[in-house]
Amino acid sequence: MLEIHLPEFPQLETERLILRQTELSDANVIFEMRACAEVMKYIPVPLATKVSETEDYIQSLQERMENKECINWTITLKETGEMIGTIGFYRMKLQHYRTEIGYMFLPQFYGKGYASEAVLRLLDFGFSTLRFHSIEAVIYPDNIGSIRVVEKCGFVREAYFKESEFHGEQFVDVAVYSILNK
Numbered sequence: 001m002l003e004i005h006l007p008e009f010p011q012l013e014t015e016r017l018i019l020r021q022t023e024l025s026d027a028n029v030i031f032e033m034r035a036c037a038e039v040m041k042y043i044p045v046p047l048a049t050k051v052s053e054t055e056d057y058i059q060s061l062q063e064r065m066e067n068k069e070c071i072n073w074t075i076t077l078k079e080t081g082e083m084i085g086t087i088g089f090y091r092m093k094l095q096h097y098r099t100e101i102g103y104m105f106l107p108q109f110y111g112k113g114y115a116s117e118a119v120l121r122l123l124d125f126g127f128s129t130l131r132f133h134s135i136e137a138v139i140y141p142d143n144i145g146s147i148r149v150v151e152k153c154g155f156v157r158e159a160y161f162k163e164s165e166f167h168g169e170q171f172v173d174v175a176v177y178s179i180l181n182k
């Protein structure tokens with residue numbers, strides 16, 4: 001069983017980004033993303049309708065983190081401190097030394113290499129510091145942007161499930177990408 005001890009929140013840094021703890025004051029930006037059909041197109045969660053839902057979500061993330069079920073980071077620009085997205089290890093399966101990674105960005109920050117920069121930092125932290133053995137990403141096959149991000153970071157497609165999720169009033173296929181700690 002993988003043991004995780006984080007006496008304080010693990011703030012991470014890349015060339016252009018600071019990945020810091022998510023705070024209740026991030027609720028407006030998280031709401032903006034979770035209420036945006038473009039951002040949520042490939043994420044099987046209903047669109048948010050109230051900021052208060054997002055505040056509840058942030059609190060639930062905090063609880064899940066205390067229970068070692070997930071770690072969520074708010075992504076900010078190093079230069080301005082502006083929040084641009086979120087990334088995290090969701091569904092950590094400590095008995096299998098495995099976790100799922102997930103991320104989302106505000107659309108005005110797409111296409112600038114921020115997602116791959118943040119994912120590469122999490123891979124390093126997840127493998128070198130936390131000692132996970134494998135990390136997976138569960139992606140809808142038409143989410144080309146997300147597939148490019150994980151492939152660029154070294155993930156390979158390992159599984160494909162036909163019509164395994166019900167999203168947008170239809171059954172959709174899901175692909176599982178993963179990377180091993182070598």
Ligand SMILES: CC(C)(COP(=O)(O)OP(=O)(O)OC[C@H]1O[C@@H](n2cnc3c(N)ncnc32)[C@H](O)[C@@H]1OP(=O)(O)O)[C@@H](O)C(=O)NCCC(=O)NCCS
Pocket residue numbers: 038039040042043102103104105106109110111112113114115116117138139140143144145146148149152
């Ligand atoms: C998917 C997402 C994270 C990509 O973020 P991003 O910051 O634009 O990604 P990057 O800039 O790091 O792009 C990495 C590569 O993917 C390519 N790419 C990104 N989006 C693309 C798209 N929609 N179509 C084609 N290629 C795309 C980039 O061109 C880049 O390739 P390159 O390095 O060869 O030029 C972002 O679009 C997003 O937040 N989407 C909504 C939430 C979501 O779907 N999350 C993932 C759920 S599995």
